[in-house]
Amino acid sequence: MIAMREAFGKSLVELGRKNKDVVVLDADLASSTKTTYFAEEFPDRFFQCGIAEQNMMGVAAGLASCGKIPFVTSFAVFVTKRPADQIAVSVAYPGLNVKIIGAYTGLFNGRTGATHMAVEDIAIMRAIPGIVVIDPADTVEIGKAVQVIAKYDGPVYMRETRDEWPDVFDCDYEFEIGKAITLKDGDDAAIISCGVMTSESLAAAEKLKEEGINVRVVNMSTIKPIDREAIIKNALETGAIVTCENHNIYGGLGSAVAEVLVEEAPVPAQRIGIRDVLNECGTNRELMEKFGMSATHIMEAVKKVIKKKK
Amino acid sequence: MKEFFRRRKLKNFYKLDENEIEQFKDIAREIRCSILTMVKEAGVGHIGGSLSITDILVSLYFKVLKINPKKPGWPDRDRLVMSKGHGAAAIYSALAEKGFFPKEELKTFGLINSNLQVHPDKNRVPGIEASTGALGQGLSIGLGMALAARLDRKDYYTFVILGDGETQEGQVWEAAMFASHYRIDNLTAILDYNNVQLMGNVSEIMEIAPVAEKWSSFGWEVLEIDGHNFDQIIESLYKAKEVKGKPTIIIANTTKGKGVSFMQNNCKWHGSVPTQEEYIKAMAEVKK
Ligand SMILES: Cc1ncc(C[n+]2csc(CCOP(=O)(O)OP(=O)(O)O)c2C)c(N)n1
Ligand SMILES: [Mg+2]
Numbered sequence: 105m106i107a108m109r110e111a112f113g114k115s116l117v118e119l120g121r122k123n124k125d126v127v128v129l130d131a132d133l134a135s136s137t138k139t140t141y142f143a144e145e146f147p148d149r150f151f152q153c154g155i156a157e158q159n160m161m162g163v164a165a166g167l168a169s170c171g172k173i174p175f176v177t178s179f180a181v182f183v184t185k186r187p188a189d190q191i192a193v194s195v196a197y198p199g200l201n202v203k204i205i206g207a208y209t210g211l212f213n214g215r216t217g218a219t220h221m222a223v224e225d226i227a228i229m230r231a232i233p234g235i236v237v238i239d240p241a242d243t244v245e246i247g248k249a250v251q252v253i254a255k256y257d258g259p260v261y262m263r264e265t266r267d268e269w270p271d272v273f274d275c276d277y278e279f280e281i282g283k284a285i286t287l288k289d290g291d292d293a294a295i296i297s298c299g300v301m302t303s304e305s306l307a308a309a310e311k312l313k314e315e316g317i318n319v320r321v322v323n324m325s326t327i328k329p330i331d332r333e334a335i336i337k338n339a340l341e342t343g344a345i346v347t348c349e350n351h352n353i354y355g356g357l358g359s360a361v362a363e364v365l366v367e368e369a370p371v372p373a374q375r376i377g378i379r380d381v382l383n384e385c386g387t388n389r390e391l392m393e394k395f396g397m398s399a400t401h402i403m404e405a406v407k408k409v410i411k412k413k414k
Numbered sequence: 415m416k417e418f419f420r421r422r423k424l425k426n427f428y429k430l431d432e433n434e435i436e437q438f439k440d441i442a443r444e445i446r447c448s449i450l451t452m453v454k455e456a457g458v459g460h461i462g463g464s465l466s467i468t469d470i471l472v473s474l475y476f477k478v479l480k481i482n483p484k485k486p487g488w489p490d491r492d493r494l495v496m497s498k499g500h501g502a503a504a505i506y507s508a509l510a511e512k513g514f515f516p517k518e519e520l521k522t523f524g525l526i527n528s529n530l531q532v533h534p535d536k537n538r539v540p541g542i543e544a545s546t547g548a549l550g551q552g553l554s555i556g557l558g559m560a561l562a563a564r565l566d567r568k569d570y571y572t573f574v575i576l577g578d579g580e581t582q583e584g585q586v587w588e589a590a591m592f593a594s595h596y597r598i599d600n601l602t603a604i605l606d607y608n609n610v611q612l613m614g615n616v617s618e619i620m621e622i623a624p625v626a627e628k629w630s631s632f633g634w635e636v637l638e639i640d641g642h643n644f645d646q647i648i649e650s651l652y653k654a655k656e657v658k659g660k661p662t663i664i665i666a667n668t669t670k671g672k673g674v675s676f677m678q679n680n681c682k683w684h685g686s687v688p689t690q691e692e693y694i695k696a697m698a699e700v701k702k
Contacts, residue, residue, distance in 0.1 A: 156585075
């Protein structure tokens, strides 16, 4: 098993070989985000910007306006919150082709601590007009997504997780921006999930099956533009939705899904995620339990939402 | 300050002839009139910081910049980033004078559905190279452009116009450090040193002096000029392009509200709209 950041770093090198316009910017965290592989192979196309994320974002905007495809990388907290205005004004408003990669997302960053946990990055990026927001589920998906977002002309924010998590996709999976994928069938309820929570959702679904409950698991890695059709379809076919994300329940996948449900297909729903509480240090498993995001918690949420079905 | 300039007195290798200077003065007059009219008509906009940068814009657009108004997207064109985006009225007027779009369009400034937003939008206006308005961001963008030129082995040049109050933003100094670290010598920053910002004088709000020493200690070549003297402006712009191995900043000593006696050096005219009476008086002064 490899970590998502490894897969990202390797895929970026592959992209660099294919496309000479790809450049990478780092703010003193390349060894953590794994852009070191790119830096080694393409030193002339790698720009160390120092610990100065706002300038880094502006430089990326300038590069993009002259035809380059900059991948701007750092920890998710530092590459979204710190330069939020630079992203909004320098990058998103003119619709520039900048790829923002946020590493160490959500709670699960080993023991890096609260200041390094991005629990509001999706909400912030999603609220800025014109940005595609992606939280890939595994190494396969992030590897494919790197290639796909480079072909898409416009600003993208993509998350990258630090540690190893179970893969959910086969190598022949083809990632498409804005397209949800059903990973497991079932009619009692649908779990709509993104990021590393997808593997946890699958684990929950397996256990529920043993109890005679058949839930569908849908990976919705693109949070913007959200796959409205998939949400409506799953709501109408199963009548109950549970969302799972490694992010605050405010403003992330759960909110995005709920918005569509309210407008198009109101059915009972439950959200799994960080419940607007302050984070802290711990191992990934410990945090998952403490913050109510483990397979057990997902199972409870499914049972609860099924009870609410008409 | 004057002494500093003398110390670094440029070799007078560039001298404009009288006719050329007269021509530039005429264009500057036109632009100043447009600025006043646009803001008066729209009821919104920034006169002071537009008037202070007018002569510099004339020098850039009508002399130094390698651009073609008929081909605004020409990949090898020089870039001008107006980091102090509230100088929009000035840059729109200059672009219109240069023929990027009809002067007639200036009348739509700040109105609903207009391409001429109160702050410049690069996707709406030919000749605008960066969308700005949130201060502090333009130098970084310009540096990205300069790096792209280097990567593509192109010889286009990038200029960035900064407000003096704007340089209170931390991002500007991140960018300053980046520029000298990467030995960016295909970019020049121009500081509109009018010593006035929104709420008052820069030296009272948050002192930025000693400016030359600050930039110089960040590894920049520093030139200091009178930002309303065409000879000095143009000479410094050409001189800056010749500096190798490091970025250059031109500290242009300017007057906010230049050309209108009652607007000069007064922060009230950073963002105020003139009454009809004030407008007539101001127009008469700039036409002189
Ligand atoms: C980040 C940011 N903060 C505040 C403002 C509001 N604002 C617009 S212009 C201005 C003063 C700018 O002063 P200066 O840079 O000296 O410009 P100039 O004198 O050339 O008009 C302020 C505070 C802004 N546009 N962006
Ligand atoms: Mg000023």
